[in-house]
Amino acid sequence: MPRAPGRIRADGNENYAEQLVAALRAPNQDYETAESLTHPFHSYPARLHPATARILVELVAENAPRSQPILDPFCGSGTTLVEARALGHASIGSDLNPLAVLVARAKTWVVQTRRRGQIRDAAHEISALVIAAGKAARRAGAEPAPTRKPVGFDPNGRDRRLKSWFAPHVRRELELIAGLLDDLRTRDAELADIMTACLSAILYKVSSRTSDTDGTWVDRNIARGAGARNFAQRAELLAAGLDDMSNTRGAVPEVHLRDARRLGDVVPEGSIAGIVTSPPYAGTYDYAEHQRLRFDFLALRHRDLDEGEIGSRRSFEKDPLAADAAWREALAESIAAMARALAPGRFAAIVIGDSVARNRGMFALDDVRGALTDDLVMEAWASQERPMLGAGERRAFGERGKSEHVILLRRT
Ligand SMILES: C[S@@+](CC[C@H](N)C(=O)[O-])C[C@H]1O[C@@H](n2cnc3c(N)ncnc32)[C@H](O)[C@@H]1O
Known part of the structure; x- marks a missing residue:
């Protein structure tokens, strides 16, 4: 997440909304967390800010037994897993990117x-x-x-x-x-x-x-x-x-190479204490392209990511209409898979930003709302304005502007 401060709006349950606001403010107030533990080990595009992750992990883990896992189905370099482990909580991460899995496993290898x-x-x-x-x-x-x-x-x-x-x-x-x-x-x-x-x-x-x-x-x-x-x-x-x-006790997190839509393969239904995750922002990154040099050098197989990456920039460049439909469908399927994984009454915190996909403004809060199933309610959200970069973004976002959101969903 970029560090630029911006006006924050929030809504929903007041207590939770306050915690989401704190999570958005954390990168401008807490400079230590990001330098601690294994966070500085490996760069990763659109990494969740560790200080934001810390607050959200504490929020979703509240009152859950430590053995009940925290999940991140788009775990990337493993920020959520590091924070869950620091709290002494079991955790499960998954990602379709083999480089992400390699890095997340290394960052959480808390062995003897x-x-x-x-x-x-x-x-x-x-x-x-x-x-x-x-x-x-x-x-x-x-x-x-x-x-x-x-x-x-x-x-x-x-x-x-x-x-x-x-x-x-x-x-x-x-x-x-x-x-x-x-x-x-x-x-x-x-x-x-x-x-x-x-x-x-x-x-x-x-x-x-x-x-x-x-x-x-x-x-x-x-x-x-x-x-x-x-x-x-x-x-x-x-x-x-x-x-x-290793100063805190707890199991080594599990990390799986898996499409977020197929979480059920590795996570039993209703087993998860809480989710903290940040899915790809529509049309913004090409995770497969960003890591191609590493894939070649380290000999990592990446065909599944090439084919299954959600919301990739290259898909919007190729066919914007088809990519838009595929993005909405993939977001809905991923959120449905998260709902199935969550135990009843538990929470998922989603960090996602507005983006420009092939010249068009994509409003992420609307997209997540449109993807919700009956078994998930939006308990609270907080949105922080982000600076619009150049005339293209100003045209795409218009009066509404561009924001980064933290959205709290509860499994009914
Ligand atoms: C915003 S990044 C997550 C960053 C992570 N929170 C971190 O701190 O490093 C989004 C992630 O989604 C992954 N991704 C894209 N399509 C996916 C899919 N179909 N299933 C699972 N992961 C996917 C990308 O590989 C990327 O790691």
Whole structure:
């Protein structure tokens, strides 16, 4: 969520509305939560602000036994799960993006101290090996690039797609790290996934991609050894965050690769204590495109996300009318799946923003209202005005303006 403060309107049950207003204000008042635990470990587009998540998790978890899970069916990088775990609550996350699942699992890997220590050990061992290999190759006057051939990826196509994004010495280091992670995977697949998330966390920083959401090429001067050193530092950051999270007791959150419309596959009906989630904003992001470089480099399979991503920008660019209908249907199906998962009387807090989809203003509060089923009532909502960016947005939103909303639904 952007940090720009704006006028807030709220309605519904007064007590809940006040808490939703506090959740919207939190990013401008609480600067600590976002820097705590494992929150700073990995960037992610449209991440829920951790301070907002904290207030909403506390709200929906109230009076529920700690063993009854909090759910986030669009968990992304796992902000809700980190906050639920910090509160000592069981939680379940799911997302259709394999990168999200990888990162959310790493950020919530609250295992025994000795096991967590293996993150640091593996990172330093790999980093030292890669730096030593770089030096040896330079001494020998040649730097043969390791050729990884991940199963299921055409090596030539993969190489073509990756080539322009990394300086040759950086690519060599990163491929060496990835190769050592392949070796680790044969002995300890769980730890290898955690370490792969560490590699993912530094990948764009040492590439020529501007950022997750900006795919333009930039010239970055990356020193020799920087890839390996950054990788080790990122693993330290993760391990330190996990150490802090271990101060509270509780289970390791479950994270599933799943379409939000198919929650029933992994979540029994009526089993959930509360939901905190932020679905995609219509026509705003392309989660599949934002992570394509990572998918290629880390060899993550993403066909389901390419096909099943909800509200993607590319779908609105291709056929706005069909995309609009598909967006409404997908939102309704996801909300119906959440209703089935919730225990009677429990709450779902949804964070969603107005957006422009192919020049048209999309008003998210109306869209959620239109998607509600009989077994969900809107208990309260709060909306904060957001600055309109440029003439296009002013035209699209008109007098009504643009807002970010927190909506509280109750399962009847
Ligand atoms: C606004 S982001 C969630 C960010 C998350 N709250 C965080 O803090 O990182 C929306 C998420 O919806 C996911 N998504 C898109 N289509 C989906 C679908 N059909 N089923 C499940 N997740 C989906 C995207 O991969 C993305 O992670």
